[in-house]
Amino acid sequence: MIQEIIINGLINGSIYALLAIGFSLIFGVARLVNIAHTALYMTAAYFILIGLDYWGMSAPLAALLAIVITTMLGLICYQLVIKPIREHEGAVLIATIALAMAIQEIFLIGFGGHYLGVPPAATGYLFLAGVKVAKQHLLALGVSVLALVGTWALLLKTRIGLGIRCTAQDREVANLMGINVNREIMMALGISVAMAAVAGVIVAPLRVIDPHMWMEPLIMMLAIVVLGGLGSIKGSFIASYILGFTEALVVFALPMGAFLKVTVALSIMILALLIRPEGLFGVVFEEER
């Protein structure tokens, strides 16, 4: 049973990490609480479906197209909706909720409330530590890990990453030091949305595509970033796996309560916050003030 929990937890955690790190990144850099983050993840899932079913593309091309279109869409939305109100956190929060709802309605009108799916890029399964694991799950795990490593390298090993980290650390000082803060925010947003798009693309063959598929991961993602500490990428990474393993553990230990996996994950978040209000790796609120 332990092998199953580890493998399922790893897969869950990696997909959550892709979503949560992207969300944390843009919060850390621009203090933007982008509720539309998972709606963009859904957008990528729909675009891979469109690429495969309507435009007859190959899976890699459809995936690439979905990531590019979603990232462009995210940047356009930022320019049109978020940038003018960027300094007002409350307004940004509400605007991104509205944006997510608008994206949902667009897909609802376009595709109806039908549950759709795309075929997996890798079919069949493998035995891993005696556990049956679908190849598509392993592919999702591999792509997630690659994307996470790529993001880590981009942020820590390149000048682009340096600029983004400087902006995240202190936007005003970065501006005074000659860093183009607006450009860095755009870069960070691009990376953030691209990560959401990658998550959408790898999840599409595993799950069900429908206009409400953005809501469940949104709750988990918010729980992860709060547990890990708002704006902390390291925190989001670790919290993703904590909650990923928790979900798997709940299903195995409490089959009758499998539906409780999200509730248990949220309870862990609340418990952690009672002990450490700033989250596992967050900035202490008093210090931030």
Add this chain to the structure above:
Amino acid sequence: MKRSSVFGVVLLFLTLVLCSGFHAWAADPIKIAIVGPMQFTQGEGHWNGATMAAEEINKAGGISVKGTKRTIELIKVDSNEFLSIPDATNAMELAISKHKADFVMGGFRTEAVLVMQDIAMDNKKIFLGCGAAHPELCERVTKDYDRYKYWFRITPINSKHLVAVDFILLDMVAKAITKELDIPKLKVAIVAEKAAWADPMVKIAEGKLPQMGMEVVGVWRPSPTATDTTAELSAIQRAGAHIIFTTFSSSVGIPLAKQAGELKIPAAVAGINVESQKDGFWKATGGKGDYGLTVNTYARVKITDKTIPFFDKYLERYKEAPNYNAGTYDGLYLLKTAVEKAETLEADKLVPVLEKTEVTETAGKLVFTKDHDVTWGPGFVTAIGTQWQDGKNLCVWPNGWQGVKYEGTVEYKVPPVMVEHYKKKK
């Protein structure tokens, strides 16, 4: 004024008089509001079934009321009941108050239909239910007949009967597995979405399965909207289940079927899985949902003489098989028969006629029980069991049950992955 101008004015006047005259002579259409979640498959089924029936009836001249032929005018009302119960309330108000519907038909989600039912009853409007299975909707007729007598359920069968069919299907699957694989005691994993309607089903199954000679190896209750059931399936396989007994009305039925197929879990998936009733299920699961069995209403079998023509016409027009919400088709024909018999649209006069009306439509012989529910059983509406076999959703039940077998019914097939697994074991 020139003579030609005078002639023109007179001609125009006569044309206007004649046009208005013709309008006055034509009888008003009978307005029927189709209320359902129109952005979803269920609402589409409501609308498509009703549209087909209305077009056929209108083409044949309409409904005869006291010798006057009146056409049907359908009103499409989106209840949005999946997402918002208040929206459903507003939809019913809109249908009755603004559109002045003579009858209402549709509804899907019980919570929404209960509220819509109250509004229709307040307005003494006949409401033909085509979607919600909960017994309470009809029990209300018994409890307060004068208020709720305007409600009649056309489709699906009452959830109590759905449970009965569910266990008959499970028994059929168990017998097929035992016969083919010679497994002495079958192990069953109960997988039911966490929803109110599924709770009693789980309790009944836990009690009934041991009586049927099967062992319950566990109960899993995923969220109705769970998108990943890999962990559940890993646990089910570890428990050694031969049958995965499903109770799903929501989207969770797709990932479970898809992932069970992908992982080649050596177990038969059987029970209620509303998503697997739809043609889109095959594509949504990428064909991995093959050999799944579910309680259903329509397949291309001769339930009555009307079923196959209806099924084919529906399939040709909408490029998918009808779901049980398309029972609005039967609903409109039933209404036509009752109105022509009662010679009135008055609800109070129509109710006793509807109570006594017996018609054979696409889903079977429609006869109402005392509480205005559709009668279930041999000779009436039985429901059917359908299994996906190589991309086709085929009727496998009833196959001789109580002497009932519909032409076109095929044998249930034990999933080949299961046969391969257990024969290899030997």
